[in-house]
Amino acid sequence: MNNPFQYLEPKEIWAHFDFINSIPRASKKEKAISHAMIAFGRHLGLETHQDTSLNVLIKKPATIGLENRKKVTLQSHLDMVHQKNNNTAFDFNKQGIQMYVDGDWVKAKGTTLGADNGIGVAAIMSILASKTIEHPELEALFTIDEETGMTGAFELQPGYISGDILLNLDTEEDDEITIGCAGGIDITGTKKYIPNHTNMRHSFYKIVLNGLKGGHSGMDIIKGLGNANKLMTRLLYEINKTEIFQIISLNGGNLRNAIPRESECVLAIENPVEFKQKLKKVSEVILTEWHTKEPNMNIDVTKSKITKTGMSPQDQTVLLQTIYACHDGVFTMDPNIGDLVATSNNIASVNVAHGNITIACLTRSSIESEKEDLTNMITSSLKLGGFDVTTTGSYPGWHPDPNTSIIKTMENLYHELFDSKPNINACHAGLECGIIGKHYPKMEMVSFGPTIRGAHSPDERVSISSTLKFWKFLTSILKNIPHKK
Incomplete structure (x- = not known):
C-alpha cells in the first residue's frame, strides 16, 4: 500500500x-x-x-x-x-x-x-x-x-x-x-466522603453526556463551547430538586488543557419512570440552548449494574453545588487587545468514586493579578464545599x-x-x-x-x-x- x-x-x-x-x-x-x-x-x-x-x-x-x-x-x-x-x-x-x-x-x-x-x-x-x-x-x-x-x-x-x-x-x-x-496555574480540589449503602430496591442507571466539540482550553475557550462537567452538573442539579437519586460515580474529562467532551454518571434511582421524565425535560432544555454551538451533543440513559455504595444525599448536594459555583470559561477579556481573552478557567476533570472526589482546573491569564484573583475565587468555591485545595505548576505569561x-x-x-x-x-x-x-x-x-x-x-x-x-x-x-x- x-x-x-x-x-x-x-x-x-x-x-x-x-x-x-x-x-x-x-x-x-x-x-x-x-x-x-x-x-x-x-x-x-x-x-x-x-x-x-x-x-x-x-x-x-x-x-x-x-x-x-x-x-x-x-x-x-x-x-x-x-x-x-x-x-x-x-x-x-x-x-x-x-x-x-x-x-x-x-x-x-x-x-x-x-x-x-x-x-x-x-x-x-x-x-x-x-x-x-x-x-x-x-x-x-x-x-x-x-x-x-x-x-x-x-x-x-x-x-x-x-x-x-x-x-x-x-x-x-x-x-x-x-x-x-497567557500564563497559567493548576488548581486541584480533593475531598473524601463516607460511602453510603445503596437501596437494593432502587434501579441503577448510567447517564452519558457526549458529542461535544472539546478543544484547546486556551485557544478555544473564547468560542464558548460546552464543558461536559458543567453540563452534567447542571443536569443532575435540576433533577435533584424533585427526584430522589444517589450518585454512585461521576467521571468527566481527563486533561487540564482540553475542554472536556464527555461525562458519565452512574445513579441509583428511586422512581425510574418519574426520573426519566424529568431527565428528558431537562435534557431538552439543555440541548435546545446549545444546539447551535454543540449540535452533536447527546444525552443517553441506560441500565447499569447494581452497586452496593454511593454518596449520601448531603455529600452529593454539596458536590453539585460546588461544581455549579466554580467559574468555567472566559472570565475577562483583554482591555487593550481586541478579541483576546485575558483570564479564563477550565473545569477540566471531575472524578467521583469509592469515597474520593477530585476536581481539576486550569486557570490561565496574561495578567498575573487576574490569575491570582480567579485562583482565589475558585479556591474559595472549593473550600466552601469542604475540599482541600492545592495550586501547582504556575508559569508566567x-x-x-x-x-x-x-x-x-x-x-x-x-x-x-x-x-x-x-x-x-x-x-x-x-x-x-x-x-x-x-x-x-x-x-x-x-x-x-x-x-x-x-x-x-x-x-x-x-x-x-x-x-x-x-x-x-x-x-x-x-x-x-x-x-x-
Whole structure:
C-alpha cells in the first residue's frame, strides 16, 4: 500500500512528521522520542546534547554567507496531548498515531493527531537535515512536557541555549505572528466522603453526556463551547430538586488543557419512570440552548449494574453545588487587545468514586493579578464545599514587545510573500516563550505555525496547504535574519 504522505508537499516535513508520530510521546513519557532526536542529530553529524530533563539541543553552523547574522534558536516541544474517543480502541503507550488524508487536512483515526507540536518538530528536523536551505547559525531546542507543566522549559539551565532570536513553532493560524501569551496555574480540589449503602430496591442507571466539540482550553475557550462537567452538573442539579437519586460515580474529562467532551454518571434511582421524565425535560432544555454551538451533543440513559455504595444525599448536594459555583470559561477579556481573552478557567476533570472526589482546573491569564484573583475565587468555591485545595505548576505569561527586529523582518516578508498583512497578536494559550524569556530576558522571541484545528481533541487536524505556506515563510525568515550589531 502506498504511503499517502509521499505525495504531500513539503515532502520532508510530512516524512519527519510520520516518523515522530510512530513513536508514543505523551507528556511526561518522552524518553523514547527524546532518544530518537538524539540519534537523529548524531546521524546528521551535528553537535547534539540531552539535558537531565530529556530536552534535546542540536546545533548547526551557518551556511556560507550568513555567518554574520543573528543566531537563531528554533524551538518546539516533543510531547503531545493523548485524547481519544470513548469508542476508539487505542493504546497510546504502544501504538503510533494512525493518520489519514482528508482533502486538505491530515487527521487521525479517533485520536489526537499530535500536529501540536509535531509539525513544528518536523519542520525543525527538515531544516537540520537540509543541505540546501540557507540559514544563520542555528540551534534546535526540543523541549519535553509542554502540555502538562512545561517542565522542560522550566528546567532549562543557564547558558544551555545561546540564540539571539527564538522562533517558537507552536501556534495554530498561518496568518498570525504571536508575540505574547497567557500564563497559567493548576488548581486541584480533593475531598473524601463516607460511602453510603445503596437501596437494593432502587434501579441503577448510567447517564452519558457526549458529542461535544472539546478543544484547546486556551485557544478555544473564547468560542464558548460546552464543558461536559458543567453540563452534567447542571443536569443532575435540576433533577435533584424533585427526584430522589444517589450518585454512585461521576467521571468527566481527563486533561487540564482540553475542554472536556464527555461525562458519565452512574445513579441509583428511586422512581425510574418519574426520573426519566424529568431527565428528558431537562435534557431538552439543555440541548435546545446549545444546539447551535454543540449540535452533536447527546444525552443517553441506560441500565447499569447494581452497586452496593454511593454518596449520601448531603455529600452529593454539596458536590453539585460546588461544581455549579466554580467559574468555567472566559472570565475577562483583554482591555487593550481586541478579541483576546485575558483570564479564563477550565473545569477540566471531575472524578467521583469509592469515597474520593477530585476536581481539576486550569486557570490561565496574561495578567498575573487576574490569575491570582480567579485562583482565589475558585479556591474559595472549593473550600466552601469542604475540599482541600492545592495550586501547582504556575508559569508566567509572555509580555508582548512589537518593536523587535525579528517582528519587523517577519512582517515585511509575510507581505512580500503572500501579498497581505499578518495578524500580529498575543494568544490565550500557554507557550514556553514566557518561561524561556525568564531564563533569557535579552532574547527576541516570536511564535508562528501552520493552521491546526481541534487541538487537544480527537478532531485535531492540520491543513496541508497551510503547512506548505508555513514552510515557505519559515525558510524565507531564516534566509533574511537580521545582521548582528
